[in-house]
Amino acid sequence: MKRRLHSWHSGEVRARTARLAAAALTVAVGAGVMPLALDSSVQAQPRATGSPLLDETFTQATAAEFTGVGSACLTGAPAAAAPGPGDHPLGGCPEGVGPVPPPDGAPHGYLRLTDASNDQSGAVLYNHALPANEGLDVTFDQWQYGSTTPATPADGISFFLVNGDGALTHPGAFGGSLGYAQKLPDDDPAATFLPGVDRGYLGVGLDVLGNYFGDWEHRGNGCADRSPAGTQFRVPAPGANMVTVRGPGDGTEGYCFLTATTNNFTTTGPWPTTLPGNLQGTLTTLPPGATPAQAETALEPSRRRVHVQLTPAPSPVLNVSVDFNDGTGFHQVLSTPAPQPVPTTYKFGFAASTGLFTDVHLIRNVLVSSDQPLPALNLVKQVRQPLPGDLVAGSRVPYDFVVTNSGGADITGLTVDDPKIGPVSCPTTTLAPGRTVTCTATYTVTAADVTHGSIDNTAIARGTSNGAPVDSPPSSQSVPLERPAGLVVEKKAQTPGPYSVGQTVTFTYDVRNTGGTELTDVAVHDDHVSPITCAVTTLAPAESPGDATTCSGTYTITAEDGTAGSVTNVATATGTSDGTTVTSPETQQTLPVGAPHITLKKRVVTPAPYGVGDEVEYSYTVTNTGSTALHDVLVSDDRVYDVTCDTTTLAPGATTTCHGTYTIAQADKDRCEKPGRTKGGGGGEKTCPVTNVAVAAGTDPQGNQIASRPAQVTIEVGSTPHHKPPHHEPPDHKVVHRNA
Known part of the structure; x- marks a missing residue:
């Protein structure tokens, strides 16, 4: 593998392409070889004017930053058993079907997505975010050749971009979906609907067979605008030898047809390609025992160099050019507005597959840069997807900070400063030229954020280059907080x-x-x-x-x-x-409510002793102990016929005094059946108890009568009348009575 993460100077690019142009090509003829010279117009590829981001040749035995899926392997590595299903580190290839490059071929190796056997699928994924703020410029070499079904080679190679804020861990469906779009196999309702790549943005299909052009098998499911070829199955495939572009999608929705290299966009076919050459190469066999270098020479005529350009926002344009290796150089084969909104970062991958029809699919020489120069220190801040459901106070939001050194010297002491988010963790503090790293942090949503309706923050990357401080331009982001109806x-x-x-x-x-x-x-x-x-x-x-x-x-x-x-x-x-x-x-809300309430206290005013015929005066103290006014206040006494009160209306807490008298009768004396008691405890006159019971009452504002608890007083009556006049103020001596 030849991988540069340091400065990518124009001289290096020229040197790399010149190595291919200056080499003599050899084609095996029987037991010998015949040298062929490259046409000079093929040697130069479009030179990117932006900042370098990635250089991966896939010619060596490793490609550590790429993940393989399915049959993807490196012919530069020693031969190995076929990788299992799912993803895996890129390693050696098993023996292949068709004219595949020999194993252990470094530095003449290739990324082999598939051999020419049936029902193969392979992909490589670059799960590292690259900045998109100045557009993107990608060139790569691709080979599609050596079919075991030469009349109908298949399927094709896709180059796809996804939104860089999510994890790129698997491609989309294979077959006609070319590892980018979704697919309902054979349009069978009982089949499992296979999703497209997660958070897909653009899928450029270098489609030899042509099914990527059509919407059969539910490609473009949920799209308002469909492929000109419609959704029906077609034989032959509707878009053979065509470059087709599909747009954003996620899961089983989207990946809509955008455009293709045809001059017929009506729903009536055929849909002929406008490409000025063939995407498929002509090589059908390799000489027995060909060395990696000899295979490289034989494969050169089947190489096609592809250039994908995305201009910067706010109005990005997708341009696709192809060098068909026929001496005429690059041809811009399509140009179309890129989908909106544009991601802030990209991740990418390549995919290919075979089915009933086959081809060998190879990739080499992947060069990625920005379309326009980046700042010497570039920062893109983004929220990592998927977010943890609805964001509420207390939710934790993960952030990525994609930092690129676009200068010519190391940046040391690298930090990212985001006052709102807090500490940001970077995998390194030294960043070489051309290198991109992702720093991370997590933020906890506050109640103030929810009230504001969004999380708004700005970050700056900082470091030192050649002894001088260098700062990135600020990168700001606003994360809307969806507030459900409430x-x-x-x-x-x-x-x-x-x-x-x-x-x-x-x-x-x-x-x-x-x-x-x-x-x-x-x-x-x-x-x-x-x-x-x-x-x-x-x-x-x-x-x-x-x-x-x-x-x-x-x-x-x-x-x-x-x-x-x-x-x-x-x-x-x-x-x-x-x-x-x-x-x-x-x-x-609870309101305390006072209930109507009345209390009564009764006492004897006339002092003892008491005898038959004496008038005894009683006093009644009536209090409104409730919280409502009382009217028609009165006192009823079982022995006193007429009780009069100073007032008959009492406000809450108010008190009145009532008065009444009772004349002791002989009957009171006669009813006493208790043994006589001598007053003072001596042997004098016997006495008899007489008890009065009274109740106070009043009427509340609703007309309800409220009564007090009974109050009673008992006096001791002797046999001899005393005929004392009533006293309204009791003397200062003990009165024998009981209050209840």
Whole structure:
């Protein structure tokens, strides 16, 4: 392998192509060889004016930065067993069918994608991001020759580009899809639908057989514009010896037909190619025992050099040129606008396959540069795909920082500074000329990012070259945060407390659109409040003018609320987004409600002793201990006929005093059946207890009567009347009574 990751000077390019031009070609004739000279017009390829990114000849025994898939192998390495399915490091090739280059051929080796056996498929993948900010310029040599079905050689070779922010770990479907596009084998509904390459951007098909031109087998599935050849199976294939370009796709969708080298884009065939030469070479055999050098000489006439150019954004153009190795040099065979949007970085690969029809497929001399010169230190920042689902606060977002040294000297002390992301890790701190590395970092989404609607940040690569500091131009990126439709509602009681039964309370509801879509039919639903009226019923997306409204309603506190001691209202807001109902989280508010309540304290005003015929005065203290006003306040006593109160209306916390008298009757004395007790504990007059029981009551604002607990007082009555006048102020001595 000959691989340059350092400076790529024009002299080196000229020297490399001159080695092919100056060499004498030899073609085996029987046991001897005949020298053939290259035409001078073939020796020069278009010279890139941009910055070098990659030089891989595939002539040696290794190609460490490429991954092989399927039958892909290196003839420059010693012979080896056939690689297994899936991907693998590139190594030696097994014995092949057809005129394949011999093994262990370094430095005369090739990348062999397939031999000429049936049903082979192979690809190589370059899973390292290359900057796309100044376009891309790629040249490579390809061989398609030596078919065992010469009347119908197949299939072809594809060169494809993918978006460099994802992992390139497998090609697309083979056969007519050439390792780029998707495929439903034989259009069989029972077959497994094979996906195209992940995050494909462009697939250039060097199509010898011609099925890549057509949309049979669901190539271009989901595309509005289809191939001129349609989706039906055609024999022969509709686009033989043609360069066809397909556009972006992912999985089983896309990879739409863009253009091809034909002069007929109607749906009526045939579709003749406009190529001025053949993509397939003429070699059919190699002399027995040919050395790697002799095979290289024999293969030279079948070489076709391809030049793929993508001009820089914002209006990139794809140009494809082919040198058919016939002495006429490069021919631009197509030019077409490149798809938008343009990736910020690219990864690439080559693929080829055979089926019922065959060819040998080889690749060599891959040169990649930017189309226009890059800065001496170039930085492209990108988010690595796929992202971990919907991004919310706490999500971790992986970033790649693709750094290229486009200067002429090593860059040392390489760092990437991104203040928002934080520390960035680079695989090396020394970057040779022409070398590209990918640094990495991970960022955790914040609530502020979600509110803002995107992650916005800017990075700069820094280092030292020849003792002088060198900085890259800044690279900025904005990652939109998709905010699903959402609502929040906040409820407030506008009427101040304290709250009581019968009181009307006004509630307001602040409703806000927290999502990224417009909401219509906005309404608030409260389990206690109805109706609720909103100022507007259509809310703009979050952080836009008109993304909030205020709604209001009233509620009258009930006696049940008073009994419960509180009332709790639960509310939600709803709206409609794209025909789907969006419901906010619940919001609730609890208001303490005081229940109506009355208490009574009773005492004896007239001092003892008490005898038959005495008038005893009683005092009643009535207090409104609830939170609602009470009317028609009264006291009822089982012995006092008429109790009068100073006031009959009590506000919450207010107190009144009521008064009543009772004349002790002989019957009170006669009803006493308890053994006599001597007053003072001596042997004097016997006494008898007389008990009065009273209850206070009042009426609340709803007309409900509220009663106190009973209060009682007991006096001891002797047999002799005393006829003392009532005293409104009790003397300073003990009164025998009991309060309940």
